[in-house]
Amino acid sequence: MSKIHVTTTVNGDTVEFLADPRETLLDCLRDRLGLTGSKEGCGTGDCGACSVMLDGRLVSSCLVLGVEAEGKTVDTIEGMARGDDLHPLQRKFIEHAALQCGFCTPGILVAAKALLDQNPDPSESEVRYWLAGNLCRCTGYDKIVNAVMDAAAEMRGAA
Known part of the structure; x- marks a missing residue:
């Protein structure tokens, strides 16, 4: 072919x-x-x-x-990162220990960025709904959601 x-x-x-x-x-x-x-x-x-x-x-x-x-x-x-500067989502995932093995993390980060690009001030339930298509077997989703919420606040200048 x-x-x-x-x-x-x-x-x-x-x-x-x-x-x-x-x-x-x-x-x-x-x-x-x-x-x-x-x-x-x-x-x-x-x-x-x-x-x-x-x-x-x-x-x-x-x-x-x-x-x-x-x-x-x-x-x-x-x-996502610009040069040596991590995107706020990447930094917050590290700060909140929102990753373990890292296999799912790239997809979750891309999905979270897509959410924040569309809705810079999501509720916790909106974050959970948006990320429902991303499966993680190593870490609890609470840390992931908290990292996204914290990044959203920082990106809005509310942190």
């Missing part, structure tokens, strides 16, 4: 790669572009470990074909 040339913007940079027409965006990010932050937990879109933003929309990259990224913008966990 012949590969398809894809040109897309990933974390602000224009990139090109060749993709098998059946290859997922997750596989393209990891295998073609070396962006291994997004993880494959289930391969069915149920766990959220592979969450990325595609043209401003939160998606499970295991359910999107790589060729669908043509001409679009993809934002991954690798694009």
Whole structure:
């Protein structure tokens, strides 16, 4: 099967790669572009470990074909920090010990950022609802929710 040339913007940079027409965006990010932050937990879109933003929309990259990224913008966990400066969500996850093994953390962080980009002042129940598609088996969700709430307050200047 012949590969398809894809040109897309990933974390602000224009990139090109060749993709098998059946290859997922997750596989393209990891295998073609070396962006291994997004993880494959289930391969069915149920766990959220592979969450990325595609043209401003939160998606499970295991359910999107790589060729669908043509001409679009993809934002991954690798694009959250700016240089050596961690994003407030990343800092708050560390401060609140909201991660353990780290497998689910990239997807949760991307989903939390998507929430705060859309709603900078979410209630606790809104955070819990928004992150319901992200499964974590190591840590309790309370620390994750508290980290997101604290980051939201800091980003609004209310901290």
